[in-house]
Amino acid sequence: METPNEVSANLIDTVARVETPEGVLLEFRTAGIALRALAAGVDVALRSLVVIFFSTSLSFFSSLASLELAQFGTGLILLLLFIADWAYGTLFEWIGSGRTPGKRMFELRVVRVDGGAIRFLDAAIRNLLRAVDALPMVTLVPFYAVGLLSCLVTRRQQRIGDLVARTLVVHEPVTRLNRREKLPAGVTPFAWGEIQYQRAPGPRVLLLIERLLRRSRRLPAARAQTLAAILAAPLAQRLGYQAALDNPLLFLQRVFASFADGTSAASPRGNATGARSSSAGEPARAQTRAPDPMSRNAGGAPAPATPGEGP
Amino acid sequence: MNQEQFLRDRRDDWQALEKLLVERRRGARGKADPLEFSRLLRAVSHDLSTATSRDWGGDVVRYLNELIVRAHNSFHGESLRRTGAIWPFFAREFPALLRRERRYFLVASLLFFGPLILAAVAIAQRPELAERVLPRTILVQFENMYEQLPSRGSEKAGASSSMAGFYVYNNVGIAFRCFATGIVLGLGSVFFLLYNGIVIGAVTGTVIAAGHGDAFLSFVVGHGAFELTGIAIAGAAGLVLGDGVVRPGPYARGESLWIRGRDAVRLALGAGGMIAVAALVEAFWSPSTAPAVVKYWVGGGLWLLVIAYLSFGGRESSRAPV
Numbered sequence: 001m002e003t004p005n006e007v008s009a010n011l012i013d014t015v016a017r018v019e020t021p022e023g024v025l026l027e028f029r030t031a032g033i034a035l036r037a038l039a040a041g042v043d044v045a046l047r048s049l050v051v052i053f054f055s056t057s058l059s060f061f062s063s064l065a066s067l068e069l070a071q072f073g074t075g076l077i078l079l080l081l082f083i084a085d086w087a088y089g090t091l092f093e094w095i096g097s098g099r100t101p102g103k104r105m106f107e108l109r110v111v112r113v114d115g116g117a118i119r120f121l122d123a124a125i126r127n128l129l130r131a132v133d134a135l136p137m138v139t140l141v142p143f144y145a146v147g148l149l150s151c152l153v154t155r156r157q158q159r160i161g162d163l164v165a166r167t168l169v170v171h172e173p174v175t176r177l178n179r180r181e182k183l184p185a186g187v188t189p190f191a192w193g194e195i196q197y198q199r200a201p202g203p204r205v206l207l208l209i210e211r212l213l214r215r216s217r218r219l220p221a222a223r224a225q226t227l228a229a230i231l232a233a234p235l236a237q238r239l240g241y242q243a244a245l246d247n248p249l250l251f252l253q254r255v256f257a258s259f260a261d262g263t264s265a266a267s268p269r270g271n272a273t274g275a276r277s278s279s280a281g282e283p284a285r286a287q288t289r290a291p292d293p294m295s296r297n298a299g300g301a302p303a304p305a306t307p308g309e310g311p
Numbered sequence: 312m313n314q315e316q317f318l319r320d321r322r323d324d325w326q327a328l329e330k331l332l333v334e335r336r337r338g339a340r341g342k343a344d345p346l347e348f349s350r351l352l353r354a355v356s357h358d359l360s361t362a363t364s365r366d367w368g369g370d371v372v373r374y375l376n377e378l379i380v381r382a383h384n385s386f387h388g389e390s391l392r393r394t395g396a397i398w399p400f401f402a403r404e405f406p407a408l409l410r411r412e413r414r415y416f417l418v419a420s421l422l423f424f425g426p427l428i429l430a431a432v433a434i435a436q437r438p439e440l441a442e443r444v445l446p447r448t449i450l451v452q453f454e455n456m457y458e459q460l461p462s463r464g465s466e467k468a469g470a471s472s473s474m475a476g477f478y479v480y481n482n483v484g485i486a487f488r489c490f491a492t493g494i495v496l497g498l499g500s501v502f503f504l505l506y507n508g509i510v511i512g513a514v515t516g517t518v519i520a521a522g523h524g525d526a527f528l529s530f531v532v533g534h535g536a537f538e539l540t541g542i543a544i545a546g547a548a549g550l551v552l553g554d555g556v557v558r559p560g561p562y563a564r565g566e567s568l569w570i571r572g573r574d575a576v577r578l579a580l581g582a583g584g585m586i587a588v589a590a591l592v593e594a595f596w597s598p599s600t601a602p603a604v605v606k607y608w609v610g611g612g613l614w615l616l617v618i619a620y621l622s623f624g625g626r627e628s629s630r631a632p633v
Binding site: 020021022023024025026027028068071072074075076077078079081082085086097098111115116117120121124125128129130131132160163164165166172174175176207210211214215 | 380472480572573579
C-alpha cells in the first residue's frame with residue numbers, strides 16, 4: 001500500500017521504474033526538456049559544422065579542379081545534408097547504444113521503456129517522427145512546439161516519437177562510489193556517563209543519522225547544522241545529554257560513533273560495547289564498526305586517542 | 312552486515328562487472344565469459360536489492376542502479392550493427408509487408424494517383440486551370456525546361472551526380488514527411504498525397520498543353536516507376552500509423568500505436584529506398600539522349616519490374632505460417 005506521500009512523490013518524481021528479469025527494480029531518471037534541448041543544440045551545431053566544413057572546402061577546391069569534379073562534390077554534399085537531416089539521430093542512437101554525441105555530452109541516453117538498449121527500428125521510428133515533433137516549422141526553423149507539449153503532458157516526458165517507438169530519454173550521470181558521502185573520520189564516542197547508553201536510539205533513527213551524515217558534506221555547512229538540529233534536539237533529551245548543543249552535527253556524529261557498531265540497537269551487549277569503547281579508547285576501537293573504514297580513509301593515521309573524553 | 316562491510320565485501324564483484332562491461336563495449340565479446348557475466352549480473356542485482364531493502368539510499372543505491380542498467384542493456388540487448396539485415400529486408404520483408412497492408416496502399420494510391428491523373432487531363436485540356444495550383448512564373452519554368460530536353464544529355468556524369476544528391480535530399484525528405492505526419496489521425500499523409508498528386512498532375516498537364524508532352528513523359532516514365540510508387544507507399548505508411556491511433560482495436564491506444572508504428576516505419580524505410588533508386592535513375596538515365604521510343608520501352612520495363620517486385624517479392628516467406 002502506498003502512503004499518500006509516496007503517491008504524490010510518484011506523481012512529481014521523474015523516475016521510471018522497471019523490473020528486470022533478475023527480479024530487481026531499476027530506476028531511470030527521465031530527462032527534462034532543458035537537458036534534451038541542450039543536447040539537441042549540440043547535435044545541430046555538430047551537423048552544421050560538418051556540412052559547412054565540407055561545402056567550404058569544396059568551394060575552395062572547385063576553383064582548382066574541373067567543373068565535373070565540383071559537381072560530383074555538390075552531389076556528395078547534398079547526400080550529406082540528407083544524412084544530417086534524416087539519418088543522423090537514427091545512426092548514432094543505433095550504433096552508440098542510444099546516445100548521439102550531444103546526448104553523450106549531457107549524460108543522456110535513449111532506452112526502451114523496458115530499460116533495454118534501443119534497436120534499429122526504435123531509433124528509426126523516433127527519429128523519423130521528429131518531423132512531427134519539430135512542428136511548427138517557421139521558415140525552415142523547427143520550433144518543436146509539438147514535442148515540447150508532448151514532453152510536458154506525458155508522465156515520462158516522451159515526445160511523440162518516443163511514444164510511438166516506446167522509448168525514454170533518461171539522464172544517467174556517472175556515480176563514482178565513495179568519492180563523496182564518506183562518513184567523517186575521527187569522531188569520538190560519548191564517554192560513559194555523558195549520556196545514558198541504555199536509552200540507545202533504534203535502528204531507524206541510526207539509519208537516518210547515517211544518511212544525514214553521508215549527505216552532510218554536500219550540503220552547505222549552515223544547512224547541515226539546521227537539519228542536524230531537528231534530529232539532535234529530541235535525541236539529546238532522550239539520551240539525557242546535559243551539555244549545550246552548539247554543534248548539532250558533531251553531536252549526531254558522536255551519537256553515531258557511540259551506537260552504530262552493528263550491535264547497538266537497544267541490546268544489553270550494545271550498551272556494554274559502547275561503554276567499553278568510550279572508556280577504554282584505543283583497544284576498543286577495533287570492535288566498533290563505524291569508525292573502522294574511516295581510519296582506512298585517513299590513510300592509516302593513528303586513531304584518535306581521546307584521553308579527555310574518558311571519565 | 313552494515314554498509315561499510317557491505318561495500319568492502321562486494322566491491323570486487325562490482326569492479327569485475329564494470330571491467331567486463333568495458334570489454335564488451337570495446338567489442339571484445341569473445342573474451343568476456345557469458346557465464347561469468349550472467350553470474351555477476353545476478354549477484355550485483357542481489358546487491359542492489361539488499362541496498363534498497365536496507366534503505367541505505369544515497370550513492371550506493373545510485374551506483375548499483377546505474378551499473379545494473381548498463382549491464383542489463385549489454386546483457387539483454389540485441390547484438391547491434393547487423394547490416395546483414397538490409398538485403399533480406401528489401402528482397403522479402405518489405406514487399407511482403409506491403410501486400411499485407413495492401414488496403415492502405417490502395418487508399419494511398421487512389422489519393423495520390425487519382426488527383427494526379429485528373430489534374431493532368433483537366434489541365435492538358437484547359438491550361439489556364441493550372442494557375443489555380445501553381446503561380447505562372449513556375450509553370451513557365453517547367454514549360455521551358457522540357458523545350459530543350461534532349462540537349463541535357465550532353466551534360467556529363469558530374470551534373471548527374473549533383474542532381475542525384477538533390478533528388479535524394481528532396482524526394483526522400485518529402486516521402487518521410489508524408490509518412491511522419493500520418494500520426495495526426497492520418498490527416499497529414501492524406502494532405503501530402505493529395506497535394507503532391509495535384510501539383511505533379513498540374514505540371515504534367517501544363518507541359519503537355521505547351522506541346523512538350525513527348526519530351527516530358529519520356530523523361531519521367533523511367534524514374535516515375537520507383538518515385539511515384541514510393542510516395543504512395545510512404546503515404547500508406549502514414550495511414551497505417553494514423554489508423555493505429557483512430558482504431559486501436561483490442562489494444563490501448565499507446566500499445567496499438569507501437570505495434571502499428573513498427574510496420575509503418577518499415578514501409579516508410581522501404582519507400583525511402585525506392586525513392587533513392589528513383590533518384591539514381593532520374594539523374595543518370597532519364598536525361599540521356601536516347602530516343603523517346605527507347606525511353607518508353609525502358610520505362611515500361613521498369614514499371615513492370617516494380618510491379619513484379621512488389622507483387623512477388625518475398626512470396627515464400629509470406630506464405631509461411633506466422
